[in-house]
Amino acid sequence: MNAAGSSETDFRAEVAAWFAEHTPRDWVQRTRSMSAAEYREFQLQWLATLNTRGYAAPGVERKWGGGGYPAREQAVVYEEWALAEAPGMEQFVVSLHHVPGTFGMAGTPAQQERYIRPALNGEGWCQGFSEPGSGSDLASLRLPATATEDGWEASGQKIWSSNAENARYCLLLARTDPESRGSRGITYFVLDMDQPGVEVRPIRQNTGYAEFCELFLDRAKIPAENVIGEVGQGWAVAQRTLAAERGPAGFDMIARLAVTCRQIGRRLDENRASAAERRELARLVARVALVRSLALDAADLLATGSDSGGLASLLKLSFSELLHDLMNFATVALGAESLIEQDNSNWRGFVSGDWTNDWLGSWGWTISAGTNEIQRNIIGEKLLGLPREPKAAAGAVR
Amino acid sequence: MSVDLSYGGLTGERRDIAEMAEDYLGKSSADPMAGLDLGWFGIGIDEERGGSGGTFADLAPIIEATGARCAATTVGWTTGVLGRLLVETGGRVADEWLPRIADGSATVALPLADPAVAGRTVAAGGGLVLHGAPDPAVLLLPHASRLVLVPADQVDPRPVASVDGSRFLHRVEPSPGSLEADWSVELGGAGAVDRLRVLVAQVAALDAVGATRKALGATLDYALERHQFGRPIGSFQATSTAAPPRSSCSSWPSPERSGPPRTTLRASHWPPRWRAPGPARSSAATRCSCTGRSASAGRAVCTRI
Numbered sequence: 297m298n299a300a301g302s303s304e305t306d307f308r309a310e311v312a313a314w315f316a317e318h319t320p321r322d323w324v325q326r327t328r329s330m331s332a333a334e335y336r337e338f339q340l341q342w343l344a345t346l347n348t349r350g351y352a353a354p355g356v357e358r359k360w361g362g363g364g365y366p367a368r369e370q371a372v373v374y375e376e377w378a379l380a381e382a383p384g385m386e387q388f389v390v391s392l393h394h395v396p397g398t399f400g401m402a403g404t405p406a407q408q409e410r411y412i413r414p415a416l417n418g419e420g421w422c423q424g425f426s427e428p429g430s431g432s433d434l435a436s437l438r439l440p441a442t443a444t445e446d447g448w449e450a451s452g453q454k455i456w457s458s459n460a461e462n463a464r465y466c467l468l469l470a471r472t473d474p475e476s477r478g479s480r481g482i483t484y485f486v487l488d489m490d491q492p493g494v495e496v497r498p499i500r501q502n503t504g505y506a507e508f509c510e511l512f513l514d515r516a517k518i519p520a521e522n523v524i525g526e527v528g529q530g531w532a533v534a535q536r537t538l539a540a541e542r543g544p545a546g547f548d549m550i551a552r553l554a555v556t557c558r559q560i561g562r563r564l565d566e567n568r569a570s571a572a573e574r575r576e577l578a579r580l581v582a583r584v585a586l587v588r589s590l591a592l593d594a595a596d597l598l599a600t601g602s603d604s605g606g607l608a609s610l611l612k613l614s615f616s617e618l619l620h621d622l623m624n625f626a627t628v629a630l631g632a633e634s635l636i637e638q639d640n641s642n643w644r645g646f647v648s649g650d651w652t653n654d655w656l657g658s659w660g661w662t663i664s665a666g667t668n669e670i671q672r673n674i675i676g677e678k679l680l681g682l683p684r685e686p687k688a689a690a691g692a693v694r
Numbered sequence: 695m696s697v698d699l700s701y702g703g704l705t706g707e708r709r710d711i712a713e714m715a716e717d718y719l720g721k722s723s724a725d726p727m728a729g730l731d732l733g734w735f736g737i738g739i740d741e742e743r744g745g746s747g748g749t750f751a752d753l754a755p756i757i758e759a760t761g762a763r764c765a766a767t768t769v770g771w772t773t774g775v776l777g778r779l780l781v782e783t784g785g786r787v788a789d790e791w792l793p794r795i796a797d798g799s800a801t802v803a804l805p806l807a808d809p810a811v812a813g814r815t816v817a818a819g820g821g822l823v824l825h826g827a828p829d830p831a832v833l834l835l836p837h838a839s840r841l842v843l844v845p846a847d848q849v850d851p852r853p854v855a856s857v858d859g860s861r862f863l864h865r866v867e868p869s870p871g872s873l874e875a876d877w878s879v880e881l882g883g884a885g886a887v888d889r890l891r892v893l894v895a896q897v898a899a900l901d902a903v904g905a906t907r908k909a910l911g912a913t914l915d916y917a918l919e920r921h922q923f924g925r926p927i928g929s930f931q932a933t934s935t936a937a938p939p940r941s942s943c944s945s946w947p948s949p950e951r952s953g954p955p956r957t958t959l960r961a962s963h964w965p966p967r968w969r970a971p972g973p974a975r976s977s978a979a980t981r982c983s984c985t986g987r988s989a990s991a992g993r994a995v996c997t998r999i
Binding site for chain 2: 429430431432433436631632633635636637639650652653669672673685
């Protein structure tokens, strides 16, 4: 039951009706020819529309501009959003999820006041975690921040920072204790991107889209009040940020797979699909339902304050492998048609209907948010209770 | 540590051809007619019809090299599929078109879809996406249970943008009438659609093997070069056991193409229901040499020895 006392079914019908009424008409066709600036403006307008009901960030408290919905209702919002085939919020993922997730748990009241509501209203944020030599092994990050009279200075390189080109601020992890190793001695900062010491270079991906960026910091200034949490304790805060990636927003992505199955089915029908192709699509639809069920379990656990631990890893692994298998199926079943490049430079690589680019993008999901190899390790150790992988000597090549 | 992934099963001469082809295509990967000056488009076509002689088996290592280099050359589809079908059909149509294939004036586009399904689509008045040359002279189209060769200008194929810069696509909506007109020539009789399925699958498989071999090499290099947790990621079992079966695509610097710079996918999209209708045919071992030069064309040729 929600706060108004209606059942989940009523709530779902209410949300579905809202999206049916407010989803911009013909937005797929209209946005294809937009410039990057026009598309960003389109996203901001859609964000403002979503915020009238708290749907852009349904799990964030209302006092900060979110919807304040409980976990199950957040899932409903995200699912109906996707099932309406309404525009996503891909340029504001960090603003809507990572920022409230981080400051809500670890920020000072002043930081919460300053950053959360503007982020939900479209202030751009990016994440500065990974470095060229530190991806899966994030705790090996080396970018140093040194203390100055009035704060800190950071120099070095970050990579795989989504939408950094449009970001006003960056959630930055830096090593503040040069003698430290591993997860100790890391501090979490708010980095103001609008300063001479910050350079952003977009990385063009194999889809042709340049979502990811490299960040180059050259004595970038960070005021003392921009430390999140305690100096040297950034690793623990970072876990809050990473947990924000695993919240109910995943229901949007899972429901978009269901929509994609529907779209593939329509195309196969037009192409006179074989019985084998129909069976394979049915198997994939069943897997979508299974992943959704897993996500509901994970959301219920999170709602009780439990660490979903290995279950979150199982969910990430299942989702990314399903996405990849679905895109494999689409490109093979649709043949040469799947190779046709659509006129769309603003969004592609994930359920855009540009099948081969979506197939290319599906590989990225096996790497991002913790590689699938890392997730298998976690599942083996946390869920199955298997012994840890034996450590080989550093530099060893078998 | 190095792994030799190149052409382990080939005889010495064909290994030389393959290595020469890969080296050559490394410098001309964006040219859809790459190999014309070396006589590749005439391989398997007898010299009386302007060809370079040899057999289509001699073309196999070259097609594999096109995959390894993500090359745009259409020699596989034009000579490896259409040329082979014409040689097997013989007669006037072969006399007319084989010299044009050998001299590069006739290239082809054909459907990637299962030809039987494509035939039903065309017979019902539907459209097809074709794959092959950027400016094909002829189209090879299944029509119901038959296979017809149609001059491209009679059915107006429209170019469409391709994600894979090394593959050229056209959309065509031929009317059944246009495929039954005088300008359309039936190839190969009743079994032609099945034969097309086999020939396309062979060319696609060779191309995919080349691309996969290159991708596997790149994967192994990266698994040794990329370090995490203080050691190469290839030393972790999860990576070392996963690498070989997953290296089935390739991505490295693309040939010239319009639009923003990006890497090229070497796409191999083949419906899983494609199966050879009968037992595989084994070809007799053939040896060839590519060192000769045709007096008429002044180009290197591969000849049977």
